[in-house]
Amino acid sequence: MLYLFDIDGTLVDTGGAGMTALNEATREVFGHEGPELDLAGSTDLGIIANIHAHFEIEPTQERIDAYFEIYHARLEWNLAHGGFPGRVFDGVPEILSELANRPGATVGLLTGNTAGGAARKMRHYGLAAHFPFGAYGCDHADRNLLGPVALERAAAHAGRKFTAAETLVIGDTPKDIACAHAIGARCLAVSTGRFSAEELKIHGADHVVESLDQALAWI
Secondary structure, eight states, rough: EEEEEEEBBTEOOOOTTHHHHHHHHHHHHHHSOOOOOOOOOOHHHHHHHHHHHHOOOOOOHHHHHHHHHHHHHHHHHHHSSSSOOEEOOTTTTHHHHHHHHHHTOEEEEEEESSSHHHHHHHHTTOOOOGSSOEEEEEOOOGGGGGEEEEEEEEHHHHOOOGGGGGEEEEEESSHHHHHHHHOOEEEETTTSSOOHHHHHHHHTTTTSSGGGGTTTOOO
């Protein structure tokens, strides 16, 4: 069985360290405040494209790389020294430990974060060892295109392919649900982000819990 986890709102809450890093990078690169950001379920590539569009600047690969370099540096500093009240959500260590000890379970990330941003967050919160691969928000701007990337990398890691029926996406937003269903997988939705359990049910989650400590028995 393949388990693909979102990060923000699902595994951890950075307490604003990520949003602040994006805003700091925008000010440094463009010299002004950018547009209001909606991070829930978004990919970092999509966010950066919107920021460039706001300033009417073409988002070339060189500009994107330069922006992400600044963002990653600010994110790492904010996590380590910024005093943001971040935390790992209830049930996360337990569910990851359970899956690590379960024969046949393969665990990875399916996140809108860049690979660099995901690595920094997972290292800071002590979760990096659980996620040897992932699909990231620097692979595609469209989150629904990340599922096939995750399946391909899971197969390379595990040495076998996974079917949609063998795949469970765990996330906290309607975009996580849509991403799961785009590859025919099921979605376990958790209401530790900004969406309520009722909203996640309305958007078609296959199972909804209020926190991941309630998901152990179901998983």
